[in-house]
Amino acid sequence: MGRIGDWWWRHRFGSSLRCSYTRYKTLLVEQADFAKGTSSRSTKLVHGGVRYLAQGDVGLVREASVERGLLQKNAPHLVKNQTFIIPIFSFWERIQYTIGLKFYDWIAGRLSLGRSVFISRKKTIEALPDIKTKGLTGGVLYHDGQFDDSRLAVNLAQSIVENGGVALNYVKITGIVKDGKVITGAEAVDVENGKPFIIKARSVVNATGVFVDDILKMDNPHAAKTVVASQGIHLVISKDFYASAHALMIPKPSDGRVLFAVPCTMKWWWALPIPLLENLRWSLMHWKKKLNLY
């Protein structure tokens, strides 16, 4: 596998894969299943980040769009092109989202997944049969990626092993081994039989996502917090409620957050309202405004 995109190099599998290409011997350890962490809870989108564009973070969107394109080129068996539709209810929305998404296409350059287009009211209703039609004037259709992150993780683990590295799951890091101030390895435990052991290493990469501070504290109990947790929820609903092959995106429902309804498997649809769990009511209220769900 060639270059897969910088984001993945920062991810634990990406950084391990990169190390495995060097002269270093590489060991990746995971305390549970390989793709169990936050990754297993994601919306499975490999996107350029439309909402970050709305926040003016052009650099981030360019970076993410390039990674999205590289992932699709390198792992076409795992990344698929997904069409999204933003329903349009006013002339101002039409101008705003048509121009915004043209810019989104342009920013990805040759790695764009497809051109965004404005579609008529009739075509929007055909594409999204459950959309509320009152005030609807059309839609903007754009392209992003959807991927199978678990299979990608397993494929990357296979590549690490192919390069002479080792990937072990059900091994938990319990401490950092140091010689003076220099880190020389890690204490680990085999989660299946409870046996502790020491891993010697010249370099230790802490790529544990949201758990990163727990590991930092093993090195320095007074280490400053580096990650602030946020929450999101997915509502899993039957496709019978919403029979469309297109994902639906509702930007800025009332407070700048974004809602997605994304087709997931043969049977289910996923809906993602960004942060807090108690906002289930908020989420349902906004779906109700746009869809004939109930």
Ligand SMILES: Cc1cc2nc3c(=O)[nH]c(=O)nc-3n(C[C@H](O)[C@H](O)[C@H](O)COP(=O)(O)OP(=O)(O)OC[C@H]3O[C@@H](n4cnc5c(N)ncnc54)[C@H](O)[C@@H]3O)c2cc1C
């Ligand atoms: C609701 C939600 C939706 C999201 N949707 C998307 C999306 O659509 N697209 C997208 O690209 N991103 C999405 N993200 C973000 C994405 O999920 C994360 O950026 C990504 O999963 C982080 O991967 P990671 O490997 O860094 O962390 P994780 O997947 O959390 O992996 C860290 C791993 O470290 C292991 N670990 C922790 N401590 C130890 C230890 N002591 N010893 C051994 N192992 C340990 C954990 O078991 C865990 O498996 C979403 C996030 C959320 C919360």
